[in-house]
Amino acid sequence: MITVSPLYPLKFYPILKEKVWGGTKLNEIFHKNGAGKIGESWEISSVETNVSEIANGPLKGKTLTWLLELYKEKLVGEKVYKDFGNQFPLLFKFIDACENLSVQVHPDDILAKQRHNSFGKTEIWYILDVEKGGKLIVGFNQQMDQKKYLESLSDNKITEILNAVPVNKGDAFILKPGTIHAIGAGVLLAEIQQTSDITYRIYDWDRPDTNGQMRKLHTALALEAINFNPPKSKLKYTQTKDKPTHIGTSNFFAVNKLVLSKNYIRDLEETASFTVYMCLDGSAIIETDDFSEEIKKGETILIPAQLPEIKFITNSVSFLEVYIP
Known part of the structure; x- marks a missing residue:
């Protein structure tokens, strides 16, 4: 019989991804200690073949999948477990683009389910650092329809219709x-x-991958997935100190920013789900009734749903705070 130990704030080993467009900032700024051009650090993942492993406490070495199957709603919350079962619903990453990423699109839940038996992909980006002239591509820079899009693609003029946004x-x-x-x-x-x-x-900017091969394009698959009139993407918020500032909410998650200059007790009962903190700067000790764990810049920690509150011991730290509403 498996002994179920009490849950506590959980850290995971990052899963580092070398990319043709990756750089050195995840090592230099966030101390990830990866080799090569590290483009992504998957902080918490249950993607098949990329399942996170616990890095701290009594459950060290166990996987996120194992954890969820054993603790169920105690880990993620009753509603989340009812909706998603033993599939952890979110993926957390830090991304360093030394070069442009490929221009891409993701399917919604319906199309992803039909084609891949997968969730779709709604995502939020939060800019941590940007070099002079750094931009994102988000949608199109003009009224677009399928015919004009395909003409631009076939004429190799796709970059002329993309909306480049300084950040x-x-x-x-x-x-x-x-x-x-x-x-x-x-x-x-x-x-x-x-x-x-x-x-x-x-x-993909006509470049080869790390093996010298041109990466596959998905022109036909993408066509049905594209929204030619996407909604505005940039989120507006006004930062406050020493309490959560709401950044944005989707149907799948809510994101706050928490900037602390002193100790702070966070009541988590209102979220009714697990909560994840991605540390953007500084450091803090996170305390519960019977456990404490330090979190530093570039680290990520999962607070199980059954923990009603946590205390941050700090004089300077900032986080992204994520939960499922």
């Missing part, structure tokens, strides 16, 4: 399925998304 540190964007997008060179960001690894690549 600054602290900017946030919500990318709904169907929105054509790409992260531009010089941008470091945090990404919160549905658990999905389904991407349709539209254009």
Whole structure:
């Protein structure tokens, strides 16, 4: 019989991804200690073949999948477990684009289910750092329809119709399925998304991958997924200190920013789900009744749903706070 130990704030080993467009900032700024051009650090993942492993406490070495199957609603919350069962619903990443990412689009839940038996991919980007001239591609820069889009693609003029958006540190964007997008060179960001690894690549800047091969494009698959009139993506918020500032909400998750200059007790009962903190700067000790854990810049921690509150011991720290509303 398996002994069920009490749950506590959980840290996971990052899953580092070398990418043709990756850089060195995840090592230099967030101390990820990866080799090569590290483009992504998957902080918490239940994607098949990329399942996170616990890095702290009595459950160290166990996987997120194992954890969810054993603890169920105690880990994620009753409603979340009812809706998603033993599939952890969100994926958390830090992304470093030394070069432009491919221009791509993601399917919605309906299309992803039909084609891949997968969730779709709604995501939020939060800009952590940007070099001079850094941009995102979000949607189109003109009225667009399928005919004009296909003409631009066949004439190799796709870049002429893309909407390039200059960005600054602290900017946030919500990318709904169907929105054509790409992260531009010089941008470091945090990404919160549905658990999905389904991407349709539209254009890849005519470059080879790390093996010297041209990466596959998904022109036909993407066509049905594209929203030619996507909604506005940039989110507006006004930052406050020492209490949560709401950044944005989708149908799948809510994101706050929490900037603390002193100790703070966070009541988590109102969220009714697990809560994840991605540490953007500084450090803090997170305390519960019988456990404490330090979290530093570049680290991510999951607070199980059954914990009613946590205390931050700090004099300077900032987080993204994520839960399922």
